[in-house]
Amino acid sequence: MNNITNRQVICDVLLEAAKKDKDILVVCSDSRGSASLAPFAEQYPEQFIELGIAEQNLVTVSAGLASCGKKVFAASPASFLSTRSYEQAKVDVAYSETNVTLIGISGGVSYGALGMTHHSCQDIAAMAALPGMRVYLPSDRFQTARLIKALLMDEKPAYVRVSRSATEDVNEENIEFTLNKANVISEGTDAVIIACGEMVPYAIKAQKKLEEKGISAGVIDMYCIKPIDKEAIIKAAQHTKLVVTAEEHSPFGGLGSIIAQIISANCPRKVINLALPDGHIIAGNNHEIFQYYGLDDEGIVKAIEKELE
């Protein structure tokens, strides 16, 4: 099991890039530790800005810095960054098209027992609704590294959500990566599971279990929620009977909703959306919570078996 978190990987990529580019800035809201960016703050104090526990200010100051030519990475817990600073993200990042990458750390139910205040289960819906805002939920450390490197190359706004703990490796280190192209892990004829972020390893395990039962399922790692790879979705749906989406998010306005829209308009198929409930979430660690709500491999297998019966 890999024990390097996606947060650490982001820090490593930014450390490497900052060596050559003085315009790269990391901005935090008392979150350098939780974002694993303390090594950046130590090594490049001139390129690190601390704003204290003030997320609205964090986002707008980042936009002001970016308007003067800086390449800004603003990192804060996903729940506060996405909704407490929502208007700032809408006006000063998305509307003003500033070169700001918002990094939502400990997204979804990463904070487990800390409850609703610290869960971020609305961020896909919220951020994807902003015109011009790109939304990414990378699945493993290799994809996260490639994504951040790709975002360093452009000047457009983006929101990236990563989990708190290390995630299982889904890809090879030298993963083929094209920005905004879905990662098609396997193809199947009975069902296709489209997942993002931490759900991807569960989708892969579910696919293997289904295979043992004689059910052919494909898996797509849809790390790019917006812009979304429509072509990959339509192609996969055309070759199967059932589309299942899995996400660490509210059932409203997330990956499942976006995919259902695309499929209904282009190649109607049955779509099942597996998501967290529209309600209070139980206490527990990630795996316990996913298991409880049928989002783990067993839950995905059951949902597909039931539908294909």
Add this chain to the structure above:
Amino acid sequence: MDSLTKKAYELRRDILEMIYRSKAGHVGGDLSVIDILTVLYYKVMNVSPENRRDPDRDRFIMSKGHCVDALYSVLGNRGYFDKEEAIKNFSAYNSRFIGHPNTDVPGIEMNSGSLGHGISLGVGMALAAKLDGRAYRTYVVLGDGEMAEGSNYEAMMAASHYKLDNLCATLDLNGLQISGRTKDVMSSDDISEKFQAFGWNVVEVPDGNDCTELLEGYKKAEEFKGKPSIVIAHTVKGKGVSFMENKKSWHHGVMTEEQYIQAVKEIEEVLL
């Protein structure tokens, strides 16, 4: 009459025409803030249509974005675009001269209009100047009603934490907001103490519609080192049009033809 005051009254005439033709806009606040904008754009800031992409130009943020008509008026007169185009198209269908500042209009640095963002944007710009060793200054114009937004105080803390003496905000303190007196809607009598408590250098301008007093205020702000400055400009909402002065109903009132003729007459009398 000094040339700046004369200019501010000429701009008032354009504001009135813009608002009368479009039947939209925030005339009361425009007339209170226009002297501030005139002094900044004609005397204080190093900005011009020619240097608008120069990294060393001063930066300006209109945090009280609803008074964009005053900003269009000053930018049009400074030659950033044809001012007649702004007067003719303000708030019109598919026009770029919309009811809040937006970067499709030359001379506007950032989109604004949602209140309470200006100081934070200014902090970012002023920090960038310090990081890059550039000498430009960042100016932000705030409304007094806007000071109820909490994000201002986050930004005020950050500005003094980073000792941003290259950041100068102006508070257009006319004492009125859409629902009534600012002190009744949300007490703001101690705004000067609030800025001081947050570590800012406070410069009071007793008559914020007097260009000479404003100029002196900005000079004091520029000379002060080690802290961000706030110029508290005590203005009159609707200044220059007798029936609008100090009336909350003119926050975004629409003039009848008679009122428009009367308002222009009063402005032109000052210019004679």
